[in-house]
Amino acid sequence: MLIVRDAFLGVSRFDQFQERLGISRNVLNERLARLAGAGVLEKVPYSDHPPRYDYRLTGKGRDLWPVLTAIRQWGDRYAAPDGPPLELVHRECGHVCGAVMTCSACGKPIGPTDVWAVPGPGAVEPLVAAAQGQRLS
Numbered sequence: 001m002l003i004v005r006d007a008f009l010g011v012s013r014f015d016q017f018q019e020r021l022g023i024s025r026n027v028l029n030e031r032l033a034r035l036a037g038a039g040v041l042e043k044v045p046y047s048d049h050p051p052r053y054d055y056r057l058t059g060k061g062r063d064l065w066p067v068l069t070a071i072r073q074w075g076d077r078y079a080a081p082d083g084p085p086l087e088l089v090h091r092e093c094g095h096v097c098g099a100v101m102t103c104s105a106c107g108k109p110i111g112p113t114d115v116w117a118v119p120g121p122g123a124v125e126p127l128v129a130a131a132q133g134q135r136l137s
Helices: 002-006 016-023 026-039 065-078 125-131
Strands: 041-045 054-057
Touching: 002 016, 002 026, 002 041, 002 054, 002 065, 016 026, 016 054, 026 041, 026 054
Parallel strands: none
Antiparallel strands: 041 054
């Protein structure tokens, strides 16, 4: 997740990732290859001699934005006693902002007590039995 976080922050080159994350080259190479293989990052050549690559977020990778934002906000609340190490500023209004989960139909904020689970089109029988109208919290 730290690689994806850094990709959102504009890091795209192997050496930049290694410097920021402080992990060995072979571990970083393996993780970048796994993320590229999963379609989260795209490996784009920027030099032929020697071969060098940028690692850019794909659409699938960019779809992780709300996940990483939720994890970051949780960490800011429970693991950052001196305050958030990073804040996001909304480009349009210029204010520090936080993500809030909302209903895609009515736009109202939602939490675990505002929704219940129902089987979706890909549900399998044990999940269907467990999810029959259950509240999440």
